[in-house]
Amino acid sequence: MGLFSKIKNYITGGAAEVSVVFENPKTDGQEPMRLFVVANARDSCKIKNVYLEIRGMETYKKRETRTSTDSNGNVTTTTHDVTTHHKHFEKKMVLDEDVQMQEGEERKWLGEFDLPTDALPTYHGKDCFMKWEVFAGLDMPGNDPDSGWVEFFIQKEMNYDINNTNGAF
Template structure:
């Protein structure tokens, strides 16, 4: 490995720039299996990975207004509306899509993972003040900062 290759490897370790990771959700559903496609495009330096992983999360978010009672400067009570947001994780799953291997520079890799979000899990909706969605993130487990897809939202 030449000097510039070593510099690239260090940069990739710090920034997570060793590869580009994409996620595609195919026929999302709850209560039955659906497919998630994970693609990894390796940059210009080989990488040694521990695994490729996929994280799936469900989130329920409620936005509302509550009334707080306060006193004015004369001691008289008054109502003050206060906006709030409540977030609750409703589902989480993490699976290994691919096992330890070396990925070659300038090559593309693809895996298909079958996912099951159990029947009875909360579905996706958005009614303005309340929302439920699922999000997916795939990553490549390497030394340093893992390259990942970022969160892909299904709602």
Template sequence: MGLFSNLINKITGGGAKVTVIAENPKLTGIFKVNVKAIVADGDLKIEKVYLYLRSIEKTRVRNVQFPATSTQSAQQRDVNGEEEVSKTEFVVAPAQTLTGKQEYNWTADVQLPPNALPTYMGKNAWYEWEILAGLDAPGNDPDSGWIKLMLVN
């Protein structure tokens, strides 16, 4: 692999393609999470394989009236809010060097805290859970992106 390709992978996180699958995620008890990485052309030195599990509360207030100002006419629009309520990191595997063009699989046991709230999808409020798997590598970490989980009692 050339120097330029190596630099691009560090900047873009393209050193590996990472996917994550939660097996029967649940609010209470332990569930398994599978992480898969397919490494690009060159070897990839990582500090760890990690999972982030987070909950997000989202709200919408409909038809909020905004008065006119000296630069803007009166408006009516929806106002959206979002807050990350919790975020937990799980270390799935320690530092290692991943060989180029190889596939790696790891499994982790995940358990939510006892006060975790279930997924809720209402008309004006949502409570969502998301998971992300990543490789702690130089530059931009290759990761799966945030994947929504449905966690209910």
């Protein structure tokens, strides 16, 4: 591979293609989650470590009020509903260290992790979401090749009763 391709890969993280394959993308959260991180090298790669990030994140709208004063001293107050995130769970794992890959080579690493016992189930709404995701990456000089955030789904029946509701109506 030529020098320009190496520079391009350094900048774009294109030296390898990284993907995540779940044993099963749906879980009730009780059993450990298992997946493979798969890397296909497009160039020779010297990898410091192979990492996996896991997050459970709530997305919602939050009302923010902004006050501004113009040059005449007139005060204007505006309100906006801003998309906001709250992380319920965050974890980073190192699956392998000091890995050398040759151009055209494929490698797989098994990742296994437990979810919190009180993990909220996945929710997809209009403005609000509860998402569980993983992100696999190869720690290399320049931009790391990565899988992007890949969603898995916690499906379980909750045990709410009417006292858990907080009066949306």
